[in-house]
Amino acid sequence: xxxxxxxxxxxxxxxxxxxxxxxxxxxxxxxxxxxxxxxxxxxxxxxxxxxxxxxxxxxxxxxxxxxxxxxxxxxxxxxxxxxxxxxxxxxxxxxxxxxxxxxxxxxxxxxxxxxxxxxxxxxxxxxxxxxxxxxxxxxxxxxxxxxxxxxxxxxxxxxxxxxxxxxxxxxxxxxxxxxxxxxxxxxxxxxxxxxxxxxxxxxxxxxxxxxxxxxxxxxxxxxxxxxxxxxxxxxxxx
Amino acid sequence: xxxxxxxxxxxxxxxxxxxxxxxxxxxxxxxxxxxxxxxxxxxxxxxxxxxxxxxxxxxxxxxxxxxxxxxxxxxxxxxxxxxxxxxxxxxxxxxxxxxxxxxxxxxxxxxxxxxxxxxxxxxxxxxxxxxxxxxxxxxxxxxxxxxxxxxxxxxxxxxxxxxxxxxxxxxxxxxxxxxxxxxxxxxxxxxxxxxxxxxxxxxxxxxxxxxxxxxxxxxxxxxxxxxxxxxxxxxxxxxxxxxxxxxxxxxxxxxxxxxxxxxxxxxxxxxxxxxxxxxxxxxxxxxxxxx
Numbered sequence: 001x002x003x004x005x006x007x008x009x010x011x012x013x014x015x016x017x018x019x020x021x022x023x024x025x026x027x028x029x030x031x032x033x034x035x036x037x038x039x040x041x042x043x044x045x046x047x048x049x050x051x052x053x054x055x056x057x058x059x060x061x062x063x064x065x066x067x068x069x070x071x072x073x074x075x076x077x078x079x080x081x082x083x084x085x086x087x088x089x090x091x092x093x094x095x096x097x098x099x100x101x102x103x104x105x106x107x108x109x110x111x112x113x114x115x116x117x118x119x120x121x122x123x124x125x126x127x128x129x130x131x132x133x134x135x136x137x138x139x140x141x142x143x144x145x146x147x148x149x150x151x152x153x154x155x156x157x158x159x160x161x162x163x164x165x166x167x168x169x170x171x172x173x174x175x176x177x178x179x180x181x182x183x184x185x186x187x188x189x190x191x192x193x194x195x196x197x198x199x200x201x202x203x204x205x206x207x208x209x210x211x212x213x214x215x216x217x218x219x220x221x222x223x224x225x226x227x228x229x230x231x232x233x234x235x236x237x238x
Numbered sequence: 239x240x241x242x243x244x245x246x247x248x249x250x251x252x253x254x255x256x257x258x259x260x261x262x263x264x265x266x267x268x269x270x271x272x273x274x275x276x277x278x279x280x281x282x283x284x285x286x287x288x289x290x291x292x293x294x295x296x297x298x299x300x301x302x303x304x305x306x307x308x309x310x311x312x313x314x315x316x317x318x319x320x321x322x323x324x325x326x327x328x329x330x331x332x333x334x335x336x337x338x339x340x341x342x343x344x345x346x347x348x349x350x351x352x353x354x355x356x357x358x359x360x361x362x363x364x365x366x367x368x369x370x371x372x373x374x375x376x377x378x379x380x381x382x383x384x385x386x387x388x389x390x391x392x393x394x395x396x397x398x399x400x401x402x403x404x405x406x407x408x409x410x411x412x413x414x415x416x417x418x419x420x421x422x423x424x425x426x427x428x429x430x431x432x433x434x435x436x437x438x439x440x441x442x443x444x445x446x447x448x449x450x451x452x453x454x455x456x457x458x459x460x461x462x463x464x465x466x467x468x469x470x471x472x473x474x475x476x477x478x479x480x481x482x483x484x485x486x487x488x489x490x491x492x493x494x495x496x497x498x499x500x501x502x503x504x505x506x507x508x509x510x511x512x513x514x515x516x517x518x519x520x521x522x523x524x525x526x527x528x529x
Contacts, residue, residue: 047422054426058433061261082399083436086406087429094422104421105414112407119403125396 009071017070019219024063030056030227037234045237048098052230055088059226063219076215082122084222085191086115092229096149096162096180099173099236103162106148114141118195139192150177151185176236183229190221245458246349250427253450257434260442270441271504277449278511279480285453285460286518287479292460293521301524315517320490323509327385334512339363341519344526345452350424351417353526358416362428365412369405369432370447373398374440381440381504402436441504456522463525483514 010017034053041049062084066077090111097104120126121134146152150163159167166177194214265273293301293308302308323330343363344353353359371378379389409432413425431451435443457476466472487510 047420051422051426054430058429061258061433061437064262079397079399083402083433086399086403087433090406090410091426091429094425098422108410108414112410115403116407119399123397123400125400 010067011071014071016213016215016219017067019216020063020067020070023219023223024060024067026223026227027056027060027063030230031060034230034234037238041234041237045233048095048233049230049237051091051095051098052233055091055226056230058087058091059084059222063222070215081218082119088226089115092226093145093149095229095233096166096177099177099180099233100162100165100169102165103148103160106160107145107162110141110145110148114138114145117141122195135192135195138195142188142192146184149181149184151181154178154181154185172236176232179232179235180229183225183232187221187225187228190217194218245462246455249450249454249458253446253454254430256450257438257446260446261434261437265442270439270445274441274445274507277445277453278507279484281449281453281457282511283480283483283514284473284476285457286514286522287476287483288460288464289518289521290479291464291475292525295463296524301520312517315520316486316513319513319516320509323512328387330509330512331382331385334508334515335367337516337519338512339367341515341522342366342452344523345456346428347418347424348455348526349420351419355417358418361412361416362424365405365409365428366431366447368408369428370435370440370443372401372405373432373435374443375401377440384505398436402432405432405435460525486510486514 010021031053034049034056038046038049038053062080066080069075069077069080090108093107093111094104096107115138117134118138120129121131121138124131147158148160148162150159150166153159153163153167163177163181166181167174169177194217197214260273289312290305290308294305302311319330319333322333340356340360340363343359343361343366346362346366347353347359351358375393379391379393383389406429409425409428413421413428418424431447434446438446461469461472464472464475466475487507490510491506
């Protein structure tokens with residue numbers, strides 16, 4: 001019980017375990033920060049701040065679990081990561097709907113398709129199609145989402161309803177929206193990359209010769225994406 | 239719409255703290271029956287123990303001329319439900335699920351939208367129960383082993399994430415097509431409830447939801463509606479019928495004689511709860527409509 005915060009069960013030199021520990025405490029700290037800021041921001045941003053706190057709060061719970069699993073020598077906590085993503089990804093996409101007031105239906109559908117088909121590909125539970133085909137469908141849903149929120153406008157491309165609403169919004173919302181678009185386009189790309197590199201029948205083993213651990217990539221990427229997402233919303237609200 | 243800040247948020251935050259404590263400190267599932275009984279006896283049953291008082295608060299929704307008619311109707315419904323379980327356990331379970339879906343959904347939307355949309359109430363309640371069952375489906379199969387149609391389904395090729403994903407997907411689709419004023423917050427709260435369902439066993443999940451998301455907020459709203467100055471005095475008013483309900487359960491168990499289940503205490507408790515719930519749902523429907 002006493003290693004709840006300190007993570008005393010981690011071995012010295014266990015860098016991967018350390019990133020799990022950093023993940024859990026940074027998410028917890030971000031949750032506290034967003035909850036404190038919830039009381040400071042304008043009324044129209046309160047729901048956004050609450051959702052930002054929930055995203056990091058849910059992640060903090062799961063990183064706590066993941067750290068324990070890793071420290072117990074039970075290997076990479078893929079299952080816990082999925083639980084975390086299943087719960088937090090939809091909450092992240094609704095931040096766009098909260099900022100703009102449009103597009104919730106499309107973004108929810110895109111995230112449902114992305115998560116479900118991604119899971120089908122990784123687990124093989126359906127017995128139909130291969131990992132690449134399911135991954136392609138999940139990828140299409142991701143790009144649909146990226147288009148909807150206006151990520152392609154970064155390169156002068158077209159935009160969906162949410163992206164247009166972000167660009168036309170008042171105050172600091174367009175700038176915050178641009179940050180969120182970068183997070184979706186670049187930050188979220190680690191998840192399909194991890195899927196392709198970690199799923200049998202795709203590029204699994206491609207990084208075997210490199211000193212790169214996908215857990216470290218996910219841990220750092222998750223912290224940047226989730227906390228950064230909330231910080232971008234906070235920057236619009238403050 | 240009932241002011242959410244006064245009654246709903248404090249009890250739900252308290253429930254969240256209890257839930258996270260249970261998750262973090264890894265309380266063994268062997269304690270779940272004790273936790274369940276504690277929640278039922280202190281919050282769950284008391285929130286329905288003053289139905290005989292709240293049924294007469296609002297003249298517009300009052301259905302009974304006096305308390306005699308009220309008790310006749312109330313007790314008849316309880317015995318009707320027990321009879322239903324004896325004659326056809328499948329039908330008993332079906333009725334319990336249908337009324338629970340409506341009842342849980344009706345109180346879940348408080349603070350997010352009005353309770354006027356009956357279909358929405360039902361759908362949200364169904365979502366909650368679906369998630370509770372899906373996230374603990376292997377345990378549920380053990381409890382409902384006498385329902386061979388359900389317990390014989392082979393789900394071994396599916397892992398728990400599949401059921402979480404399924405329940406979250408159903409929730410998302412339900413939310414986007416429903417007419418709710420504060421959709422995102424409702425979705426966010428239900429995500430947390432689903433997280434708790436996933437990480438705790440069936441009894442603990444039900445206790446946490448039923449205790450802190452349903453019963454405690456309703457108990458506080460009842461306290462406010464009865465215009466009592468002191469919560470202790472109000473709570474004492476719930477005790478007579480709480481004790482009667484416990485006595486009712488003990489008597490039914492004692493004279494069970496194989497009519498209900500003899501070797502599955504959890505299922506037996508749920509049958510008693512369902513019998514107490516049936517009349518309570520009608521009273522609460524009027525009580526909430528009043529707001």
